[in-house]
Amino acid sequence: MDIKLRKGKADRIVLIDPLVLIVAVILGGVLLIDEYSYVPGLNLGFSTSSFIQKLLAAIILGLLAGRLFLYFHRPLNERSLWHGSVLMDCFRFWSTGIRTSLQNWRITFVLIIMFLLTAIAGIFAWQVAIYRYELGWFILYELLYLLFFVPYILAKLRRFIAILNGSKEISEGNIQNAIQDTGKDALSQLAGYINNMKAGYQSALENQMKSERLKTELITNVSHDLKTPLTSIINYVDLLKKEDLSTETARTYIETLDRKALRLKLLIEDLFEISKMTSGTVELDIEYVDVATLLTQAIAESNTNMGQASHVIRERIAKFPIQAHLDGNKIWRVFENLIGNAQKYSLPGTRIYIYLDESDDMVLFKIQNTSAYEIDFAAEELFERFKRADESRQTEGSGLGLAIVKSIIELHGGEIRVEIHGDQFNVILHLPKQRLIYKS
Template sequence: MATKLINKYATMIGITASLYLIALSLLSLVDIMNKREYIQNPDHYFHSSAFHNELTTYFNLLESYYTDNKHYVQWSVLEKVGETSYKQIQKKYEDIYQAKTNEINEAYKAELEANPQLPDEQRMKLEEKRDLELAQAQHARHFDFEETIAKIVKARDQQFQTLKDSLEKRNNSFKYYIRDTQTTAVYTNIDNRSIEDYIKTDALYSLHFPKSSFTTEWHLRNINQTFEDNQWEGYIIVPKLSESSTAIHQGYTYYESIRERVAKEGILLVFSLSTAMGILVVLANKQKLNHPWVSLCHNYYRRLPIDMRTLVFIMISLIIIGMANIISFFQFPFTFTQIFFWTFISLLSGFLLLYLVDTFTLLKNRTELKQEWDKSFYKQSHGLLKESMQNKQVFYSILFIILSSIGLGIFVMVGIPALRYGAGVLIFSSFVYIFVYCFIVIPFVLKRIGLLNRILKGSQEIAAGNIQFRIEETGKGQLSALASHINTMRSGFESALEKQLKSERMKTELITNVSHDLKTPLTSIINYVDLLKTEDLSLEKKKQYLDVLERKTQRLKTLIDDLFEASKVASGAVDLEIQQVDVGALLNQALAEYHDQIEQSTLTFRIKLGPVPVYVPLDGNKTWRAFENLISNALKYSQTHTRVYISVDEQEEHVVISMKNTSAYEIDFDVEELFERFKRGDQSRNTEGSGLGLAIAKNIVELHGGNLSIEIDGDLFKVFVTLPKTLVQ
């Protein structure tokens, strides 16, 4: 039981597994393409923006330490503050002191002027007070100046210490060896070792400056320019080992892990893709890909035009690439989101696989490819556009109405805000456009709507049977031309009706003209009745005369029945009782009706029917009559000691019944004349028959929406009855 269940679902399991593996290979491929530089360049991290930022920051600190802050610990206060800043601060406090001195002196002078008779003792006290205030101002000036300078020096010292600490903090990330080519001074954070030995044994990555060749990396160009400007020469190095984990080494380790992962993804890509292809090849070899679900998917897929399939293929490919870039799939542990994403990509991969297989199949079958292209959206659109452009006047009229209506909407949307904000030009433009639209476009449309309504009314009148109604033709447009065409058609219908009436009259005349065919049996009947009235006839003679009377009476009855049947069928005044009928069985019934005549004749009938019943919507009685006439025709007009071949051939939309026999008479006239009433193959009219059989059979077949045709090949007489497999209204 378990084995049967596995075999039942083996195909779907195999296809599902293949789609998941293909999706996995696509995800691997996208990730590999996005991270191909990790494989191509082992030092990819040292060309990344993260490393560039760290290197630039470190070198800016290094440059500041050895250029702007060189020998900082030996700097004087003036050097730390800056001579210009020092003098500006000094002048500032001098100005403050001078203003304060002037203020004190002015106050002392004003008090003396206010008290000119002031005693000397009090005057001396005022002078002492003034001198004290001046001394205090001098002290305040010196104190504030020294305090400001001290703060600046302290801030500058802190800035230098921060610079120094930043460099020391990055000493585990970078090592440097810089030599001033002018002074031969060496700046380095490497212990007493040869720089060549250090690079050889302990360097993870090193950069030598200045570079002799131009580099396209902007951060290296800036660093290189700094080395050249300062006439330096040396190395900046990333060491292999560090006492503590640094951002540089963490970044390098992360990039290396990605590099290893991408390499594994390459192996996964090859494995998953080859496994998926192997499963599909095995299923194909075992004819397992004709699964109902696969066929259903292919049928729905084929409903899309071929160019739309290509567009969907491109869109799905872009969706897969975009989603693979957004979602990090290759991360552990797997989450539900990753599984859902994988499943979704697998479904999309199914369409991609179906597209590739179907495209390969179409490329091998150019005929089918052309058929698919003929059904493409482009071809259909091109056909529709071509059809719409067949009458350019109508096309441009409709286009004019559409564009002018769009323009009306735009100007209304612009005009309403323009009224609110008082934009005169926009208000005027909108008013002019609306005015033109109302007095040109609207009358243009209404005029054509009125003409269209007249055309609709006229067509309804004509369809209702009023063929005398004529549509009024106004203007010169295409609708007027349509009205003219309908009027022409009306005239044609009127002419056809007259022809039909004339045809009916001809039918009446035809019946009159066949009176001689009726007179022959009727005259015989009259003559034999007169003979029977003779008294001295023997019983044997009477019996002979009665037999002749019976034959002639039956002949007359058959002729009259055929005539009425031909008239009814030709006029269409026949109600068909349509049922699903087995054509082969109906044909056998007709043959059975003529079994005795066939046995008595010298003809051999060869019947070929299909292996299964062929059902067609027919009126069984009427169709049986048509078959009976054709079989009777073959019995009457076939060459003796020949074969009659009857076969039923089922096609996609029709069933063809063919009857072939060798004619006993030379047919030296047009085949179509055989369908005329009272036309016989033996023009001497020695055979029995009314000459209506083929005409009746043809009309019956045509009433069913079929066709009866005759082909003559020498003496070989072929009749083909073609009946539709679906009911024709």
């Protein structure tokens, strides 16, 4: 039955042409008279099966007549015997439903079982129809089954799998697209419930991001506000150090003030740095860097700063040079933080091993040390801000070192991971040699 004609991109509803009804009524009347003519006295004892067969044939002829009428009344460039026909619509339902069901093997298996059971029932009905000479009922059953029941089931199945796929995307974190379903049945209610849960999850995520942004802004503002008075304190301490202080106690106090002020300065700088990285306002100065030379210099400077330390660094650099497209200052900060952490938290008398190598497109870095403290928490927690391996805080440190390292590595498009085997502590970096996107 022609219900819809498509013209261009817009769809418009077309009622059944009156010619179809006229042809169907005339043919049906002829068939009715023909059936009555078989029985003397025009009684009602005609064959129902034979009448159904002929009536179906009349309806099909009427539909074909209407199809031809619409075909010849259209412009030549819009004529089509298939487009918009009942047969084409049924074929579309069948093909779309089958393609959709194949996306899920469990549903496909159930559909195959249903089809086989229905086919067996149809064959049984056919045998009964042959035995009772009622083939008209069997033909009517098959037409209704193929033209209406199967497309209806496949349409429901297509909507169900669309809801299933939408739920899967939401569970994987893709909350941008809602499940589109405008019906009023149980499937539509299910889609609405899932969309409501998605909206609640999205709202909670936005609130969390807003809270994180406000926290970052607070840290940035506080760090900035602390810089000015701290700079004044450091300057006045320097002036006091130049004065001729009479007592040893006064000089000790000044040295303590100087040391604590410098530590506070470093903490504020770390806070300011991590807040900028978190907010995405850091721009990388990308250039070709010899990572091997950079690492060697960082190791030498760390040995100088630590003085007579109880840790010996053993470096294993595969080759010189190892060129990569990086921000040299930021990578220097990475090496400085990682080596400093290893020296600070390693068991006295143990060695620190540093490895550097390259693959076709990556720079591979690894630092290994033996921890002086028991690590009884997940390795991922070390990347959190203010998290320290020394939870008793007996050593100096802000707890921001690995968080800064992680942010720098991710800005370069690299990966960082921590591996803990007992007291053995490993930090592994993978940095791409080429960076296609320069903007952070």
